[in-house]
Amino acid sequence: MPLHSPLWIFGYGSLLWKQSHPSTETRLCFVKDYARRLWQGSPDHRGTPQRPGRVATLIASPGDRCWGIAQCIPSEDIDATLHALDIREQAGYERLSFPLYDSDGKTGAEGISYAAAESNPHYLGPDSTETVASYVLTCQGPSGSNVEYVLNLAAALRKMGVEDPHVESIADAIEKADSGGMHD
Numbered sequence: 001m002p003l004h005s006p007l008w009i010f011g012y013g014s015l016l017w018k019q020s021h022p023s024t025e026t027r028l029c030f031v032k033d034y035a036r037r038l039w040q041g042s043p044d045h046r047g048t049p050q051r052p053g054r055v056a057t058l059i060a061s062p063g064d065r066c067w068g069i070a071q072c073i074p075s076e077d078i079d080a081t082l083h084a085l086d087i088r089e090q091a092g093y094e095r096l097s098f099p100l101y102d103s104d105g106k107t108g109a110e111g112i113s114y115a116a117a118e119s120n121p122h123y124l125g126p127d128s129t130e131t132v133a134s135y136v137l138t139c140q141g142p143s144g145s146n147v148e149y150v151l152n153l154a155a156a157l158r159k160m161g162v163e164d165p166h167v168e169s170i171a172d173a174i175e176k177a178d179s180g181g182m183h184d
């Protein structure tokens, strides 16, 4: 039996530009009291176990809003979608349910998402913008470079009209280093 019908998936990271499942509708929404932070290590997508990349997770942050998208999954695709996402998000992420809010601040639906708790073995935690950027510049994994991940995330957020100073500052530092020829 499907878990929920219909099911909404909340995307705040790679799902903003890379969708792997069918959906009937996509809406801009936010999750309350959470912030998007590039504090999770990626040993399997944007890095390796020896050199994990930096990818987004949701960090509890009272008063903050993490903007993203809600994708409505057709009933017949729910089981396969959740199974595929459980595999894609297996390195430290947990499947969780969040109340979703629209731009008027109204809620009415729960969304499933994946967040990596601070207790997971791949969690890297906060660091200065320069330190995070310097790791991102050198990490690469089976899904591509960590630079591509951060720049795609920043571009997707800009396109949605979402201001995210944390992601933007790291994307800026990467672009400056790239144009200054600091890495090859």
Ligand code: BEZ
Pocket: 009, 010, 011, 012, 013, 014, 015, 016, 085, 089, 112, 113, 114
């Ligand atoms: C995300 O990175 O946005 C994401 C990926 C899979 C499921 C939910 C969210």
